[in-house]
Amino acid sequence: MRVFITGASGWIGSATVDELLAGGHDVVGLARSDASAAALKAKGAQVQRGDLDDLDSIRTGAAAADAVIHLANKHDFGNPAVSNSAERAAVEAIGEALAGSNRVFLLASGVGSAPGRAFTEQDPSPHHGPDSPRGGSENLGLEYVDREVHPVVVRFAPTVHGDGDHGLIKHLVGIAREKGVAGYVDDGAGRWPAVHRSDAGRLVSLGLQKAPAGAILHAIAEEGVPTREIAEAIGRGLGVPAVSVTREDAPAHFGWIGGFFGMDVPTSSTLTQQLLGWTPTGPTLLEDLATDSYFR
CATH class of the missing domain: 3.40.50.720 (NAD(P)-binding Rossmann-like Domain)
Structure with a gap:
């Protein structure tokens, strides 16, 4: 084809x-x-x-x-x-x-x-x-x-992640490096699919x-990774603390990505997996964040 x-x-x-x-x-x-x-x-x-x-x-x-x-x-x-x-x-x-x-x-x-x-x-x-x-x-x-x-x-x-990713997660890493803290919005219970x-x-x-x-x-592959866990993983990678940022302060702290990072958007792929016979096998987001690929 x-x-x-x-x-x-x-x-x-x-x-x-x-x-x-x-x-x-x-x-x-x-x-x-x-x-x-x-x-x-x-x-x-x-x-x-x-x-x-x-x-x-x-x-x-x-x-x-x-x-x-x-x-x-x-x-x-x-x-x-x-x-x-x-x-x-x-x-x-x-x-x-x-x-x-x-x-x-x-x-x-x-x-x-x-x-x-x-x-x-x-x-x-x-x-x-x-x-x-x-x-x-x-x-x-x-x-x-x-x-x-x-x-x-x-x-x-x-979040489509992996070694070489320069998307949203890499952007959050850059913000954490600049601010000296890895932030999450409110209690960090919002979930991001990955x-x-x-x-x-x-x-x-x-x-x-x-x-x-x-x-x-x-x-x-992952229905929703809590944003607090994402921030904590970024914090470990950079050696900085993970801290809560209020929803009101999120735009000033995160910039344009603040509204996205504060959302709770769990998403299922059950029907897709059944239709295509597709089973995700790659590393999880937190597994990728446990390597040095996002922190070089």
Whole structure:
């Protein structure tokens, strides 16, 4: 199968490329830089030059593929409107390129919350329209079922961890190093779902092959790790104390990530594991935090 991937050289995308190449697929990765292009070629993947704003390149890559995996995102937390607009435009461009072909279109999304219980694959995303988080791209993508496309949504844990991670956990480590304390919000009972990068890449590959049209998959290995335990692990790694930060003081202490870190978003992947036969096998988040990979 010829698979076109946006975000192919990114944190999750590079693991996905490895899985697909090992499975015998032809992989074409969108690359915006010479370094990204070289890294993809070194693995044995082909390269489509362009970025998330180059919709013509994205359309070209999608039109020539048997399936598309969309993992790229600007992640501009300081200006989310820019990220949301780019995400929606890319999903629309891919969907239109695949319309009428019944080809698989797997797109990344995020988890939500369900008060009093774990968020499941059966919970719909409340985000619709261009001004909503991620530009409402999850619901937009699923609408292409009616246009003879085979959309599959993968909701990733906020923490996709592993050696080399420069995401949210690495950002929290940086804040703790700067402040001299590893903070958690209020009593630290809020829970963050987590998944190891290797498990996330394997799930994407399985979803491409097995998930029915309109499926929602959860890339979740741990339903929810208490944020106090995350802070304590960071504290041990840096040799600083773990301390409570009030919810009122969280924005000043943590910056833009304060609102996220104070949330309680336990998320289940039971239905995904049953559907795909996917069993996470990678290290847990706390096991990764017990190594030096986040503290070098």
